[in-house]
Amino acid sequence: KHNSEKLSWFYESGVYSFDDSNAVFVDSVRVLNRFYHRFSVSPSIYYSRFFKTQTTLNPVSPTVTSSLAKRKRKRKEPRALNERELIAVQRHQESRPLLLAAHECLLKSTEVLNALKALKSESSCSARECEGGQRSFVNLGHVTPQLEVTLSLRLSDTDADSHPLPSDLQDFPSVQCCEQKVVRAFNNLVANDTQDDAVAEILCNRYIIPRESCFYMSDLGQIRNLIPAHADSGFNLIMVDPPWENASAHQKSRYQTLPNKYFLSLPIKQLTHTKGALVALWVTNREKLRSFVERELFPAWGVSYAATFYWLKVKENGSLICDLDLFHHRPYECLILGYSPGKVNKTDNLSQFKPVKNDRVIMSIPGDYSRKPPIADLLVEHVPGLKPPRCIDLFAREILAGWVAWGNEPLYFQDSKYFVKK
Ligand code: SAM
Numbered sequence: 001k002h003n004s005e006k007l008s009w010f011y012e013s014g015v016y017s018f019d020d021s022n023a024v025f026v027d028s029v030r031v032l033n034r035f036y037h038r039f040s041v042s043p044s045i046y047y048s049r050f051f052k053t054q055t056t057l058n059p060v061s062p063t064v065t066s067s068l069a070k071r072k073r074k075r076k077e078p079r080a081l082n083e084r085e086l087i088a089v090q091r092h093q094e095s096r097p098l099l100l101a102a103h104e105c106l107l108k109s110t111e112v113l114n115a116l117k118a119l120k121s122e123s124s125c126s127a128r129e130c131e132g133g134q135r136s137f138v139n140l141g142h143v144t145p146q147l148e149v150t151l152s153l154r155l156s157d158t159d160a161d162s163h164p165l166p167s168d169l170q171d172f173p174s175v176q177c178c179e180q181k182v183v184r185a186f187n188n189l190v191a192n193d194t195q196d197d198a199v200a201e202i203l204c205n206r207y208i209i210p211r212e213s214c215f216y217m218s219d220l221g222q223i224r225n226l227i228p229a230h231a232d233s234g235f236n237l238i239m240v241d242p243p244w245e246n247a248s249a250h251q252k253s254r255y256q257t258l259p260n261k262y263f264l265s266l267p268i269k270q271l272t273h274t275k276g277a278l279v280a281l282w283v284t285n286r287e288k289l290r291s292f293v294e295r296e297l298f299p300a301w302g303v304s305y306a307a308t309f310y311w312l313k314v315k316e317n318g319s320l321i322c323d324l325d326l327f328h329h330r331p332y333e334c335l336i337l338g339y340s341p342g343k344v345n346k347t348d349n350l351s352q353f354k355p356v357k358n359d360r361v362i363m364s365i366p367g368d369y370s371r372k373p374p375i376a377d378l379l380v381e382h383v384p385g386l387k388p389p390r391c392i393d394l395f396a397r398e399i400l401a402g403w404v405a406w407g408n409e410p411l412y413f414q415d416s417k418y419f420v421k422k
Contacts, residue, residue, distance in 0.1 A: 007111050015377055016112055022357075023102035025112050026364040027119065028373045035210040035401035036197050039419040043119055046367045046418070050315050051120055085327075088287040092330070095359075099312055099324060099332060102361035106318050113318050116365075120316050135205055137217060137409040138256065141186045147202065149185040151209070154178055154196040187218045187225070189404075200411070207414040210401035215410040220262060226392070226406055227270040231343055234273035235404075236389035237379060238340065240266070241282040241372055243395060244289060254369055255409070260292050268301040268340055271392060275385035276342035278356065279303050282372055285330050293336055303338035307358040310334055311373060313366045321366065335362075335375075342384065356382035371413065374400060 010016040014030030017023075029043045044051060081089065106112060140147060155178070183190055185202055191214040192198035198209040209215070216226055228234050243257045268279060279301070283289055298305055312332045313321040320331040337356050356379075364373040376391065383389040388402065396405035398413035 003111060007115070010112070010115065013377070016109075016115075018102075018105035018109065021102065021105050022098070022359050023105045023361045023363065024378060025106060025109075026362055026373050026375060026378075027115075028364055028367060029119075031374045031377065032400075036208065036419075037211075038197050038422055039208050039416075040422055041418060042420045047119075047316070047365050049368065050321075050365050084287045088285065088290075089327075091287070091290070092285075092325075095310060095332075096324065098359050099310060099361060102310075102312060102363060103314075103320065106314065106363055116316050116318060135203070137411065140203075141217065141219065141408060145186050147185045148182050149190060150201045151181045151183065151190065151192065152178055152199045152201070153181065153192060153194050154198065155194060185217060187216075187222050189214050189216050189226075199416075200414075202411075206416040207411045208416055208419050209414060210399055212402050213399045213405065214403075215396075215399050215405045217408065217410055218406070219408055220258070223394075223406065224267055224270075226404070227267055231270075231272070231274045234277070234342075234390070235271050235392045236273045236275065236277050236385035237376065237383045237391040238268060238271060238277050238279045238394065239376070239392070239396075240268075240279065240394045241370075241396075244284055244286075246284065246286075260289070260297070263297060264300045266301065266394065268303060272340040272342055273385050273390060274342045274344055276344075277340040277385075278306075278379060278383045279338045279340050280379060281336045281338070283334050283336055285333065290334075298336075298338055301338075301340065303340045305336070305338045307337045307356045307360075308334050309337065309360040309362060309375075309378075311375075312361055312363045314363050316365055333372075337379075337382075339384070353384050354381050368413070371397065376400065376403075 006016060010025075010027070011030070014027040014032075014034070016025040016027075018025070029041050029046050032041045032046075190200070192209040193212060195211050197211065200207040200209050216222075218225070240263075242263050243255055245257045245259060268277075271277070281293065281297075283293055294305065310332050311334070314331075315321055322329055322331045324331060360378065362373065362375055362378065367373075380387075380389065390404075391400070391402065392404045392406065393400065393410075395407045396410045397407065399405040399410060
């Protein structure tokens, strides 16, 4: 595609593919905003970690500074790397040229860099954000498992006569007709099967639910309730972002983590569609984890390894979020892709899909801690089965249009405080 065509496609889709390269830039906010009609994801909130001007919020006292400096000095003492760390370094050295080449594409592309600059100024204009406080769904689920959610669904105009608008629905000035459903919030498949955004209300907090999507909010113990009765209603794309254990206390305060053995029993086989599924698994850079996935997890799931994609994190000026070669804090994460076979013979499977190729580099500005960019568009052509594929997000914290989202807090980023009203 010609550059100007590519740019207008970027503005429309949020995805920019660089010529003759495996590299692609994704504006997560633009991608997500394709899912909504009456609300939009606010870039200033999504990208708040990188759009904030760097100010010293808490001036550090001189004593604290000197003890920090001592700790830093201590850390710098060289230590021989152990065997696992050496393998991690080798893995990094292998991916390094690929990541640098992708980054080079971004730095050379004035049109994408200009679009990023514009994104920052767009987001600083005074859009009124909806209000709301974050709830801990994990605690709520334990304390009040019977809690209900009120779903306000906007039906198509043809249903207008049978469903007049309730008078108290002030948030919907333009709504012609609306149906309210009250259902259980936990351990229940809650669906917005309309073509429009729906609003879910739990204890006076509002959540925006994109069109044709479902969520199932539960602990891991209930995940088997999602196994379809018939494999031909299983899933063709299974995204998994497990709460891997991580030494960082920082992460521990964000969400619960689980030991690796819990993930071995995820029912990937049973969730797979008869025509097979592409499984996309987010992993951290810890070598112990990478070898666990290759040697134990994928074999236990019956998934055959296909490719690795990289998510390279950049700031709004296009630079990497940290030095590429920092050992304990890399500016990238990996998405491991594999195929879960369906029940039909390969020769019977008439569906066409392009086998996934190794080493794609996806660049984007990160959102909140551990929030992954919405990259399903880049996977769809590699998904077996009929189109559109049936997709499920395991350990989800947000809901994508057309997807089933499962986890103990799938409504987390659907909170109305992350959206602005159009
Ligand atoms: N993909 C998400 C995103 O982009 O924001 C991030 C997922 S985060 C790595 C892992 C999620 O798993 C967290 O929301 C956490 O609360 C959830 N989780 C942890 N333990 C769980 C359990 N026992 N059952 C269900 N979900 C759990």
